[in-house]
Amino acid sequence: MEEKNAPNPNSVYPIAGYDKEIYIKPTIKNKNIIVGDFTYIADSEFESHVTHHYDWNDDKLIIGKFCQIAAGVEFVMNGANHQMNCVSTFPFYTLEGWRMDPPSIENLPIKGDTIIGNDVWIGQNSVILPGVCIGDGAIIGANSVVGSNVEPYTVVAGNPAKKIRKRFDDELIQLMLDFKWWDKEIEEINDLIPILTCSDLESVKNSLKLKLGLE
Numbered sequence: 001m002e003e004k005n006a007p008n009p010n011s012v013y014p015i016a017g018y019d020k021e022i023y024i025k026p027t028i029k030n031k032n033i034i035v036g037d038f039t040y041i042a043d044s045e046f047e048s049h050v051t052h053h054y055d056w057n058d059d060k061l062i063i064g065k066f067c068q069i070a071a072g073v074e075f076v077m078n079g080a081n082h083q084m085n086c087v088s089t090f091p092f093y094t095l096e097g098w099r100m101d102p103p104s105i106e107n108l109p110i111k112g113d114t115i116i117g118n119d120v121w122i123g124q125n126s127v128i129l130p131g132v133c134i135g136d137g138a139i140i141g142a143n144s145v146v147g148s149n150v151e152p153y154t155v156v157a158g159n160p161a162k163k164i165r166k167r168f169d170d171e172l173i174q175l176m177l178d179f180k181w182w183d184k185e186i187e188e189i190n191d192l193i194p195i196l197t198c199s200d201l202e203s204v205k206n207s208l209k210l211k212l213g214l215e
Contacts, residue, residue, distance in 0.1 A: 007186055009037035019044050024063070032058065036065030036118065036182075043071055052079035056102065057110060064118035064136070065182040072125035081109040081130060117152065118182040126161075137167065137176060152177060172201060175208040 010026045013019060024035045024046045033050060041049065050061055051074055059078045082089040083103055092098035111131025116122075120134055123142035134140070134150040141157025141164070150156050153173045155164040166173065181192055189196075195207045209215040 007038065014038075014040060022046065024069075032060045033063075034060060035063045036067070038065055039063055039067040039069070041069040041071075041073070042124075049073055050075045050077060053077040054079040057105075057108075059110065059130070060113040061116075062113055063116040064120065066119045067116060068121045070122060070124035070126070070142070073122050073128070074126075075114060075128045076130060077114065078108075078110045078112075078130040081111070083107060084109055118180075123157075136182075137173075139167065168201060172205055172208075175205060175212065178212055179208050 007014075009023060012022050012026050014023055015021055021040055021042050022044060023037075024039050024041055025037060027046055028035055030047060030050070030053070032053065032055075033047065035046075043049070049069075053059070053061070054077075057078045061075055061077065082091055085107060092100040093102045111129075114128060114131060115133045116128070117134055117136035117138065119136060120138050120140070122128070122134075122140045123144065125142060126140050126144045126146065128134070128140075129145065129147040132146050132149060134146065135152030135154065137153040138150045139155045140146060140150070140161065141155065143159070144157050144161040145159040146156065146161045148160070150161070151163075151166075153167040153176065155167060156162060157164055168176070181189060181196060184192065195204055198204050198207075206215070
């Protein structure tokens, strides 16, 4: 096999000569967007995909390592929500000329931080709504609207996104969650690629048990 340069999480462009896919982490300027190593998006920039993200809400978008984010994905943050405990939802306080002070945070439908786990694949044109937590290894089908939490290693799709199936049986899911391959050093991950890309799931189970000292 041809020797290649070691993967670099601080490189913006992981594919030489191609600028429509970037590692997100080294491009982030917003302190309330936190992205792990080697997570990429199929675009030349990322922050425009995070909408309604206003400083006064102080909500965070947290994305783990090795996530794969397709083109057209949008992360809608809490600033998109309107006050719903009044007779009008019109946001007078955000628009010039109206005599209304901003409501307290307690009176706004703030749903908390949006958290995406590790090794999550988000399909093209999907929308992730405020406060959603998506577990490690989940897959979000294209054109989905995700408004509720997604369990680890689960496939969801649709509008609203619904569970399609678990990717693996409970034993393998737990082994993957215990092993946390995404936290290993680059050289070890390189050595793990034959396991991570193996379709013989029983063999993968056995390998993970050995790695975890369970056999």
